[in-house]
Amino acid sequence: MPPPDAETEAFAQQRPRLLRLAYRMLGSSAEAEDILQEAWIRWQGAERAAVQNTPAFLTRVVTRLCLDQLGSARARRESYVGSWLPEPLYEPEFEEMRADEITLTLMLALERLSPLERAAFLLHDVFDVPLPDVAAALGRDPAAARQRAARARAHVKEARPRYSVAPAEGERIAAAFFRASSTGDVETLRGLLAEGVVLQADGGGKVNAFRNPILGLDRALRLFAGLARKLQDKPAEFIRACRIDGLPGYVSRERDGVLQTTALAIEEGRIAAIYITRNPEKLRQVAAALAATPPAGPLS
Secondary structure (H helix, E strand, C coil): CCCCCHHHHHHHHHHHHHHHHHHHHHCCHHHHHHHHHHHHHHHHCCCHHHCCCHHHHHHHHHHHHHHHHHHHHHHHHHCCCCCCCCCCCEECCCHHHHCCCCCHHHHHHHCCCCHHHHHHHHHHHHCCCCHHHHHHHHCCCHHHHHHHHHHHHHHHHHHCCCCCCCHHHHHHHHHHHHHHHHHCCHHHHHHHEEEEEEEEEECCCCCCCCCCCEECHHHHHHHHHHHHHHCCCCCCEEEEEEEECCEEEEEEECCCCCEEEEEEEEECCEEEEEEEECCHHHCHHHHHHHHHCCCCCCCC
16 A cells, blocks of 8 residues: 555644544534545545644634534524434543543533624633634634634633543443432432432434523432332343543433433532433444453453
8 A cells, every 4th residue: 555645644733632623512423534534534624735734724724614504503503302412432442532631521511602703712721722823723813703702711721621520430420320329329419419410311302302501409219219129120231441531421321212321410529410321322332342352251
C-alpha cells in the first residue's frame, strides 16, 4: 500500500481533535463523523496556497459545518420524545474523545447556550484556540467572540465539576446503586442519593423511558421501589462498570431486555444526578464495543 500523501496525512493528524470538537458541538458521534466526512471533502477541494495554517483552517471548516447542523439538530430536539441526552461516550473504548475533560453534566449545560456561544466557549476555553482564530471561525470580530465566550463561561460555571471522585469510589457507588435500584432497596438508596437528586432517562420514543425528569429523593425512591415490585421476576443484568462521558457509571441489560447506560453525577459522596440512556440508536457504538470484548461477568 502506498504511503499517504501530504494532504491525507495533514488531515489525519488533526482528525482526533476535530472529531472531539464536532461531538462536543452536536452531542452525537454519528453526526460528528458525518461532519468530518464533509470537512474532508472540503479539505480536498481547498486551494492549498490560501491555507497558511492547516489546524486553524480545518477548525474553521468544522465549526461552521457544526453551526449549520445545529439549527436542524435543535429543531429535531424540540420534537424529541422525552428527555434528550447526548450520545454516551463509553470509556475506555472512546477514551480519545475524553481529552477535553468535559463531563455529561457540562454537555447538558452547553445545550442551553446559543450555537455561537457554544462554539466560542468550546473553541476558546476547551480547545485553546487563539481568540483571532475563534473570531474567524464564528465570522465575528474578536471583541464579539470574546463576549460570547465570556457569556457562555458564566452560564456553564455551575456545571463545572466541583468534586473529584476517585475511580474506585465512583465504581463502588455505581455498583451499590445498581444493586439497590434493581432490588428496590429503599434504605440503601436513601443513603446513596442526594436530597435534590435528578433522574433523566432518554428513550427517544423507541423504548420505554420516563418522559419527564424525576426530581427529588422521595419521588426517586418511590419510582425504584415500584419498578422492583412490578418487575421482580425479571432481574436486570450488570454488564460492566465504566465511565460514561467522564462520570462513573455502568452498562446493563434491564428487565425488559433493553441495553442501557447509567451515568452518575456524584457530589460529596452522594448521587446528585442520574442519566440513563436507553435509546438504541444512541447505543450502537456501546453495543459494538461490548460485542468486541467479553463482558466483565456478574456483579459481585
